[in-house]
Amino acid sequence: MRITRENILRWLKTYADVVRANRDYLTELDAAIGDADHGANMDRGFQAVVARLPGVAGQDIGTILKTVGMALVSTVGGAAGPLYGTFFLQAAAAAAGKTELTPEDWLAALEAGVNGVVSRGKSGPGDKTMLDALLPAVEAFRAALQQSLSLDEALRRSAEAAEKGAVATIPLVARRGRASYLGERSAGHQDPGATSSYLLLKAASESLVDAAGNS
Secondary structure, rough: EEEEHHHHHHHHHHHHHHHHHHHHHHHHHHHHOOOOOHHHHHHHHHHHHHHHHHHHHOOOOOHHHHHHHHHHHHHHOHHHHHHHHHHHHHHHHHOOOEEEEEHHHHHHHHEEEEEEEHHHHHOOOOOOOOOHHHHHHHHHHHHHHHHHHHHHHHHHHHHHHHHHHHHHOOOOOOOOOHHHHHHHHHHOOOOOOHHHHHHHHHHHHHHHOOOOOOO
């Protein structure tokens, strides 16, 4: 099973719709421990992404993902722009020249993106950031491949791990970003970046495999 260029485009458009639908929810989460702009910023960024996709729809997946990253860097404010932008730019480098991805290729792109976020944000697991969703998602996808599970199942497990990781940020005290200024008061709130990251991987699980089960 392979992930086609069309699957990637559908994933990005689906996520843009998901972000728009969850804009207020993400803003509400951010209002508790941040600047109350994560939902608006992500929505603005992915609307810009959707506007640019027609111009690269016939290009390789690396070019498509690079276009996403550049759009996010230039339109998304706060920490989300550089971090999500880096995620897509690093994933793009891993997928350069490819018009379809094997499950192993997807893992490589996902891992490259997450490593970029680690480097850019100088954060790690337990810091109450988007990495608390992304890192478990990578590990779950890798484990599924090692078990020779289908791409569909691997994507589903990856999204489930991301969701659990996002929920697990609730009791954590933030050690990075705007939320860290609150100290102990940041505990008791779900991290908005981890939540939007979970939604990104949930959209992937719903978009990267065709309805018939063939990518």
